[in-house]
Amino acid sequence: MTFPQALPSPRTPDSRDAPPLRWAIMGPGWIAEQFVASLQAHTTQVVAAVGSRSLDRAQAFASRHDIATAVGSYDELVALDDVDVVYVATPHPSHLEHAVMSMEAGKHVLVEKPIAISADQARQIAAVAARTGQFCAEALWTLFLPKWDVLRQVLDAGGLGELRSVHTVYGEHFPDGHRIFDPALAGGPLLDLGTYPLAYVTSLLGPARSVAAAGVPDVRGVNGQLGATMLHDGGTMSVVATTLHGWPRNEITIIGSEGVATVEALHNSPGPITITSADRGVTLTYDEPHGDQVGGLHFQAAEAARRIAAGERETPIRLLSASIISLEASDEIRRQVGISFAEAGLDEHG
Structure with a gap:
C-alpha cells in the first residue's frame, strides 16, 4: 500500500x-x-x-x-x-x-x-x-459524481492504507413551514440530510456493528439534531452528525494508515477532494466545476440509463443491498434517539 x-x-x-x-x-x-x-x-x-x-x-x-x-x-x-x-x-x-x-x-x-x-x-x-x-x-446522487469515482479509485488501490475511521457531518438551515418539520412526512434531519453521512460511512466501512447515538428534539415537533458513533468490522469507527439548525462545514474526513482524504464542503455536491500523506509531506487535490448545489443530478440518470439499456437491474455504484445497510444504521439511530414514525401515523414496515 x-x-x-x-x-x-x-x-x-x-x-x-x-x-x-x-x-x-x-x-x-x-x-x-x-x-x-x-x-x-x-x-x-x-x-x-x-x-x-x-x-x-x-x-x-x-x-x-x-x-x-x-x-x-x-x-x-x-x-x-x-x-x-x-x-x-x-x-x-x-x-x-x-x-x-x-x-x-x-x-x-x-x-x-x-x-x-x-x-x-x-x-x-x-x-x-x-x-x-x-x-x-x-x-x-453524490455517489454518482466524478469526484466519488476518483476517491473510490484511490481507496481501491490502497492509497490511504488501511482505513481507520470516517468522520462526517451534514446540516442545513430551513425556514419555518418547510416539510422537514412535518412529522407526518418523516421529518427531521436524519432521512433528508443524515442519509448522506450514513451512506458514506457504510459504503466505506461496511455495516455498523454497534451504534451509540444521541439526539435533541426541535420545538417544531421533530428531531432537530443528532449524532452517532459507530463501530464497523476490522476495528474501524465512524462518527456522523446531522442538524437542522444551520450550516456546519459539511466535510467528510477519511483517515487511513497512509494518509487522510478530505471531501470538502459541500461534500454531497460537486467540488474538491484533498488527499494528504500521513506525514503531511504530500498533498494532492482533485477539483471539478462546482456549478450549483444540485448541478450533478444528471450523472445518476445517465448511469441508470446505461444499466437499463444493457439489461442490468442494479448499479454497482449504489446497490440495493447498500441502501438497506444504510437504513439499518438509520433504524438503530432512531431507536436509540427515540424517533418513532409510528407516532406520526406512519407505518415504517409498509
Whole structure:
C-alpha cells in the first residue's frame, strides 16, 4: 500500500453518451425540478411525462419544462406506454408504495433518497425489483459524481492504507413551514440530510456493528439534531452528525494508515477532494466545476440509463443491498434517539 504520486482521472462517462430513455416524473416537487433541469441541460434523456395527485400542478410543471404529457394520478402515470423509467420523487413515506406501483406496472425506477423510511421497507422494494426484473436504485446522487469515482479509485488501490475511521457531518438551515418539520412526512434531519453521512460511512466501512447515538428534539415537533458513533468490522469507527439548525462545514474526513482524504464542503455536491500523506509531506487535490448545489443530478440518470439499456437491474455504484445497510444504521439511530414514525401515523414496515 503506497500513497499515490498523483490522483487518477474520473472514469465517469459523458452523460450525453448514455442511451436515451423515456422518463416519467412522479411528484413535481423541488428536487424533481432540479432533476429535470439537470437532465435537459446535460443528457439526451427524454422527460416524457409528469404525474401528480393534482392535475393542475402536473400541468404547470410540464409547461415549465416542456414535457409532453401531464396526468393527475400516479396510476395513470405508470400505465403510460411511452415511459421506460419512473423517477420517484414523492415524499419519503410514499417511496415504498410508489416504487412498487411503478415496478408492478413494468417500469424501471430510480427512487429519490432515502429509498424508504426503514430497512424493512427497502427490503420490500428490493424483493419486488427481484421478482419483476425491473431496474431499481436509490437516487443518492453524490455517489454518482466524478469526484466519488476518483476517491473510490484511490481507496481501491490502497492509497490511504488501511482505513481507520470516517468522520462526517451534514446540516442545513430551513425556514419555518418547510416539510422537514412535518412529522407526518418523516421529518427531521436524519432521512433528508443524515442519509448522506450514513451512506458514506457504510459504503466505506461496511455495516455498523454497534451504534451509540444521541439526539435533541426541535420545538417544531421533530428531531432537530443528532449524532452517532459507530463501530464497523476490522476495528474501524465512524462518527456522523446531522442538524437542522444551520450550516456546519459539511466535510467528510477519511483517515487511513497512509494518509487522510478530505471531501470538502459541500461534500454531497460537486467540488474538491484533498488527499494528504500521513506525514503531511504530500498533498494532492482533485477539483471539478462546482456549478450549483444540485448541478450533478444528471450523472445518476445517465448511469441508470446505461444499466437499463444493457439489461442490468442494479448499479454497482449504489446497490440495493447498500441502501438497506444504510437504513439499518438509520433504524438503530432512531431507536436509540427515540424517533418513532409510528407516532406520526406512519407505518415504517409498509
